[in-house]
Amino acid sequence: MNAGIKTLKIDGRDVSARADQTILEVARENGIFVPSLCYLEGLSPVGACRLCLVEVKGASRLLPSCVTRVEEGMEVTTRSERLERYRRMILELLFSERNHICSVCVSNGHCELQSLAEKLLLTHVHFPYRYPRLPVDASHPRFVADHNRCILCTRCVRVCDEIEGAHTWDVMGRGIEARVITDLNQPWGDSESCTSCGKCVHVCPTGALSEKGRSVAEMAKRRQFLPYLTMMRTQR
Amino acid sequence: MSRLRLATVWLDGCSGCHMSFLDMDERLIELARKVELVWSPFVDAKEFPEQTDVTLVEGAVGTAEDEEKIRRIRARTRVLVALGDCAVTANVPAMRNPFGRQAALSRAYEENATRSQGSPSSEIPVLQNRVRPVHEIVPVDVFVPGCPPSAHTIYYVLEELAAGRMPDLSGRTRFGA
Numbered sequence: 001m002n003a004g005i006k007t008l009k010i011d012g013r014d015v016s017a018r019a020d021q022t023i024l025e026v027a028r029e030n031g032i033f034v035p036s037l038c039y040l041e042g043l044s045p046v047g048a049c050r051l052c053l054v055e056v057k058g059a060s061r062l063l064p065s066c067v068t069r070v071e072e073g074m075e076v077t078t079r080s081e082r083l084e085r086y087r088r089m090i091l092e093l094l095f096s097e098r099n100h101i102c103s104v105c106v107s108n109g110h111c112e113l114q115s116l117a118e119k120l121l122l123t124h125v126h127f128p129y130r131y132p133r134l135p136v137d138a139s140h141p142r143f144v145a146d147h148n149r150c151i152l153c154t155r156c157v158r159v160c161d162e163i164e165g166a167h168t169w170d171v172m173g174r175g176i177e178a179r180v181i182t183d184l185n186q187p188w189g190d191s192e193s194c195t196s197c198g199k200c201v202h203v204c205p206t207g208a209l210s211e212k213g214r215s216v217a218e219m220a221k222r223r224q225f226l227p228y229l230t231m232m233r234t235q236r
Numbered sequence: 237m238s239r240l241r242l243a244t245v246w247l248d249g250c251s252g253c254h255m256s257f258l259d260m261d262e263r264l265i266e267l268a269r270k271v272e273l274v275w276s277p278f279v280d281a282k283e284f285p286e287q288t289d290v291t292l293v294e295g296a297v298g299t300a301e302d303e304e305k306i307r308r309i310r311a312r313t314r315v316l317v318a319l320g321d322c323a324v325t326a327n328v329p330a331m332r333n334p335f336g337r338q339a340a341l342s343r344a345y346e347e348n349a350t351r352s353q354g355s356p357s358s359e360i361p362v363l364q365n366r367v368r369p370v371h372e373i374v375p376v377d378v379f380v381p382g383c384p385p386s387a388h389t390i391y392y393v394l395e396e397l398a399a400g401r402m403p404d405l406s407g408r409t410r411f412g413a
Contacts, residue, residue, distance in 0.1 A: 099331070099334065100411075101325075101412075102383070102411040103321055103328060103412040105412065108412045114411055114412060117410065117411060118407070118410035121407075124318070124325070124371060124381070125369075129325075129326065129369075131330065131333035131334050131366065133334035133335065
């Protein structure tokens with residue numbers, strides 16, 4: 001028997017996995033849908049958005065499947081009334097926290113937050129909207145950062161650090177005050193570390209980062225490059 | 237079978253949802269056999285009618301007048317439908333919310349006016365400080381997101397309600413659709 005292979009059950013189905021895989025990776029390999037926003041294949045997982053929470057038999061709490069490794073004999077449930085309720089609640093909190101106005105957003109029709117809301121049957125937000133006053137940074141010659149649409153998934157931070165190696169992006173502040181920043185909270189256009197590669201723009205799940213000059217619904221993201229770049233670096 | 241008593245109202249919105257309603261084209265004739273239109277922006281009645289079966293609400297609640305209207309409508313309606321993103325999320329009208337009422341009035345009536353006479357003080361409804369979605373004011377029975385929801389979606393909603401069923405909108409429309 002190969003010690004590197006684990007067998008487990010996901011939604012009652014027997015599946016096998018490498019010992020170093022996460023529940024989310026294995027679920028997706030087997031065509032089982034688990035929603036996520038911060039996870040992106042090719043970047044290190046951070047378990048920030050909590051949308052990929054699953055139930056694991058014997059565990060008293062819900063576990064984020066993107067950062068939970070498979071174990072022998074594990075019994076995972078990815079769909080339940082409780083999980084769906086929590087996932088919708090998380091989406092509603094994201095919508096109420098900033099100003100996501102889908103109808104006039106550059107990413108309308110191409111947004112992961114918007115399409116997850118549709119997929120998880122969200123028809124309205126129960127929480128009162130906060131309507132914070134947030135800046136739009138258009139100082140970069142090619143790109144725009146609109147903090148009204150940011151969900152703090154940190155994909156931009158990770159791709160810039162792990163793939164581009166520039167680490168222009170980071171997170172400032174805590175809790176509701178947290179915000180992604182370029183360099184030491186300087187305008188993006190003044191950044192000395194930014195290489196203008198645009199990877200952050202294309203991994204951003206919403207309209208928070210976009211290419212300049214894109215109008216409503218015009219900002220479709222292209223992220224096919226990411227798995228190839230990772231593969232080139234790790235499997236060469 | 238008696239026809240469904242239908243009302244449509246236009247609060248803080250652009251009328252795009254009503255345009256989408258009209259986009260039903262020839263299905264409007266079919267619909268006319270199933271519903272009786274008792275109130276809408278062009279129906280000449282002075283008072284919102286009692287015992288309305290279904291009211292489609294376009295627009296958010298942005299003024300004291302909107303709020304008074306929606307409370308009266310709710311009290312006189314059996315099934316209240318929030319039609320479109322403004323009613324469901326407050327959408328574009330709510331873009332003034334981070335700035336407040338006074339900033340919005342100054343921008344419209346002073347900064348961008350060639351011959352400024354200041355903000356209006358009478359004759360038009362008083363803006364509230366924040367624009368809110370309908371369900372923050374009164375209970376809503378059916379949510380139909382979309383900017384605007386397609387004519388097909390609106391027809392589906394009315395057809396279901398006319399048949400005495402609650403419409404299931406899952407997968408039919410979305411925010412910003």
